[in-house]
Amino acid sequence: MRSGNFKQNVGELIALTDSKSVATWSCLLMVALIGAPMVLDAHLLGLVTVILFTLVGALGLNILMGYTGLVSLGHVGFLVLGAYGYAVTVGIHGLHPLLGFLMAGIVPAIAGVIVGAPSLRLKGIYLAITTMAFAFIINTAILEADFITNGSSGIFLPRPTMFGISFKSDAAFYWLCLFFAVAALAVTLNIRRSRIGRAFMAIRDNDIAAQSMGINLIAYKLLAFVMSAFMTGIAGALFGVYLSFVTVEGFTFHLTIEALAILVVGGLGSALGVVLGTILIVLLPEITGVLLSLTGDAAQEVMATKAFEVRNILYGVIIIGFLRFDPTGLVGIWKDVQRTWVNWPLKY
Amino acid sequence: MNYLIQLTATGIAIGAIYGLIAMAFALVYKSTGLINFAQGEVAMMVAYLTWAFAGQFGSGLIGVAVFTIVAGMVLGLVIERLLIRPMMGEPIFSIVLVTIGLAVILRSLVLLIWDASPHPMGIEAASELIRIGNLNMRAGQVFVIGLMGALLVASWAFFRYSRYGIAMRAVADDDRTALLMGVNTARVQAVAWAASSTIAGMAGVCFAALYDISPDIYSIGLKAFPAAILGGLDAVLGSAFGGIIVGLIENMTGGYMSSTIKEISGFVLIVGVLMIRPSGLFGQREIERV
Numbered sequence: 001m002r003s004g005n006f007k008q009n010v011g012e013l014i015a016l017t018d019s020k021s022v023a024t025w026s027c028l029l030m031v032a033l034i035g036a037p038m039v040l041d042a043h044l045l046g047l048v049t050v051i052l053f054t055l056v057g058a059l060g061l062n063i064l065m066g067y068t069g070l071v072s073l074g075h076v077g078f079l080v081l082g083a084y085g086y087a088v089t090v091g092i093h094g095l096h097p098l099l100g101f102l103m104a105g106i107v108p109a110i111a112g113v114i115v116g117a118p119s120l121r122l123k124g125i126y127l128a129i130t131t132m133a134f135a136f137i138i139n140t141a142i143l144e145a146d147f148i149t150n151g152s153s154g155i156f157l158p159r160p161t162m163f164g165i166s167f168k169s170d171a172a173f174y175w176l177c178l179f180f181a182v183a184a185l186a187v188t189l190n191i192r193r194s195r196i197g198r199a200f201m202a203i204r205d206n207d208i209a210a211q212s213m214g215i216n217l218i219a220y221k222l223l224a225f226v227m228s229a230f231m232t233g234i235a236g237a238l239f240g241v242y243l244s245f246v247t248v249e250g251f252t253f254h255l256t257i258e259a260l261a262i263l264v265v266g267g268l269g270s271a272l273g274v275v276l277g278t279i280l281i282v283l284l285p286e287i288t289g290v291l292l293s294l295t296g297d298a299a300q301e302v303m304a305t306k307a308f309e310v311r312n313i314l315y316g317v318i319i320i321g322f323l324r325f326d327p328t329g330l331v332g333i334w335k336d337v338q339r340t341w342v343n344w345p346l347k348y
Numbered sequence: 349m350n351y352l353i354q355l356t357a358t359g360i361a362i363g364a365i366y367g368l369i370a371m372a373f374a375l376v377y378k379s380t381g382l383i384n385f386a387q388g389e390v391a392m393m394v395a396y397l398t399w400a401f402a403g404q405f406g407s408g409l410i411g412v413a414v415f416t417i418v419a420g421m422v423l424g425l426v427i428e429r430l431l432i433r434p435m436m437g438e439p440i441f442s443i444v445l446v447t448i449g450l451a452v453i454l455r456s457l458v459l460l461i462w463d464a465s466p467h468p469m470g471i472e473a474a475s476e477l478i479r480i481g482n483l484n485m486r487a488g489q490v491f492v493i494g495l496m497g498a499l500l501v502a503s504w505a506f507f508r509y510s511r512y513g514i515a516m517r518a519v520a521d522d523d524r525t526a527l528l529m530g531v532n533t534a535r536v537q538a539v540a541w542a543a544s545s546t547i548a549g550m551a552g553v554c555f556a557a558l559y560d561i562s563p564d565i566y567s568i569g570l571k572a573f574p575a576a577i578l579g580g581l582d583a584v585l586g587s588a589f590g591g592i593i594v595g596l597i598e599n600m601t602g603g604y605m606s607s608t609i610k611e612i613s614g615f616v617l618i619v620g621v622l623m624i625r626p627s628g629l630f631g632q633r634e635i636e637r638v
Contacts, residue, residue: 071441118619118622118623121623122622122626125382125383125440125444126577126622128444129383129573129622130618130619130622132573133573133574133612133619134615134619136570136611136612137615137616140609140611257448257452260445306459309457309460310456312452312455312456313452313457315449316449316452316456317449319445319446319448319449319452320431320446320449323435323438323445323446324435324446327442
């Protein structure tokens with residue numbers, strides 16, 4: 001008789017999930033997400049679309065910060081490069097959108113090698129500052145290279161048509177974003193259980209120890225930057241298509257802070273955490289809107305005129321609050337709830 | 349030639365402001381090992397508080413100066429007490445993220461309380477022209493260079509002779525041993541935060557007096573990063589020197605090249621410095637034990 005839940009081979013050990021119910025629920029969620037455009041109204045569908053492409057970018061940052069432990073404050077740089085990679089290919093030269101998405105990944109990935117190079121010497125705060133510097137340099141470079149990028153006047157982007165399918169309607173664009181989000185999630189989850197992911201996490205936990213175990217620090221740190229930049233770039237392209245207009249001003253430094261907030265709120269290094277964090281952060285303005293509508297007129301007036309500032313303050317408060325009171329983030333809370341649910345009424 | 353001298357003089361003046369903020373970075377880094385990403389925002393907040401004070405009670409120079417120092421100290425102590433001290437023992441990265449959160453909050457608070465448009469600071473004395481030879485300088489620019497000189501001497505003396513300065517160096521060297529030797533590390537950190545916010549606040553007020561007050565002032569914090577890194581993050585005096593160099597480089601690229609390149613010249617400089625000499629010109633090399 002089995003006396004516990006034993007793993008008998010490596011395959012079982014690294015399987016994505018060993019629980020039938022998790023697999024069933026994931027499939028059900030997938031079906032629900034595919035069917036969502038039939039049910040949701042335009043506003044809600046727009047929100048879910050934003051969540052989906054934000055998720056792609058946040059998962060990209062998670063590979064770098066959550067798995068490999070390299071801090072980047074310059075991810076908005078990759079985002080803007082991805083958007084321009086797509087916009088220049090499709091918006092200016094009128095090439096196939098698929099090529100556009102490919103360029104949206106490759107251009108930031110190349111930049112990732114350049115930005116990643118200092119990471120081989122620098123750690124922690126120094127790396128954060130270097131990446132931040134790169135984000136500003138990239139912005140200026142795009143503005144200066146106006147013969148390629150139209151400079152400060154920006155590029156208009158129509159919704160793409162691929163393989164005879166038009167992504168003009170909101171529902172179709174939603175499915176496109178869903179496809180990329182699921183792909184990004186699959187990549188993130190599968191990296192984690194591969195040799196590459198284990199190498200990343202070894203570098204995060206102690207890079208000198210990792211090196212002495214035979215992990216090539218240079219190769220893996222650069223790989224982390226490249227993969228992260230690639231995914232973030234795709235998110236940038238989707239963001240650009242969503243906005244239908246790409247300029248440098250559309251990608252403020254604020255997006256980096258939003259991405260950081262997602263990771264911190266969700267729980268660093270966990271794909272589920274990133275999903276939960278993305279949902280919370282994207283819906284934050286909606287949530288505060290609802291909360292404030294319950295209060296008096298004065299608060300609503302502040303919300304109407306200074307909505308952006310109120311939202312930013314909330315980002316700050318939420319980042320600090322989670323770091324201070326629950327560093328494991330939403331995923332930690334979720335695990336606690338699960339444990340309580342299973343063991344109730346016993347403590348453990 | 350005259351143009352070059354003029355650029356140099358104004359470069360040193362703006363560099364002195366960056367230098368002050370860089371000193372503030374270095375003070376916090378030296379005593380707590382973390383970078384306060386909200387340094388520029390603290391400077392902006394103090395500048396706005398001072399502006400509100402000057403609007404209310406008149407802009408007498410002594411009153412403004414005293415208020416700036418008090419506001420800076422109080423703000424620094426409050427931040428240290430509410431946000432930084434409870435995080436003691438957490439990884440440095442988490443505390444740095446807290447300061448990023450603080451930066452966002454302060455930036456939005458300024459916009460929420462005041463507005464986004466620039467206002468004159470109302471200190472006329474700062475913009476009076478002074479002629480030195482062929483050189484036109486504003487009184488505020490001369491003042492800020494003098495202020496940085498004075499603070500350089502003061503902080504040198506502080507670290508060399510005062511009990512707190514010596515305690516701070518001890519904490520920077522090894523906080524656990526310092527604690528065992530009876531140094532109150534928590535109080536040393538509080539003093540460092542108060543001092544750093546005061547210095548940053550002075551820089552913010554000087555900047556606002558010279559170039560009007562607006563919610564973009566926080567960007568002097570970003571500009572001071574290169575200065576602090578160039579000088580060495582743990583070298584308070586070196587950072588001030590780094591500030592002057594960054595100010596000069598910015599003004600030269602702005603004067604002879606283009607204004608977009610001026611904006612990023614500091615960042616290009618950091619990337620270069622970090623690649624070649626990560627500890628900066630005057631910083632101590634970090635040696636990690638395995």
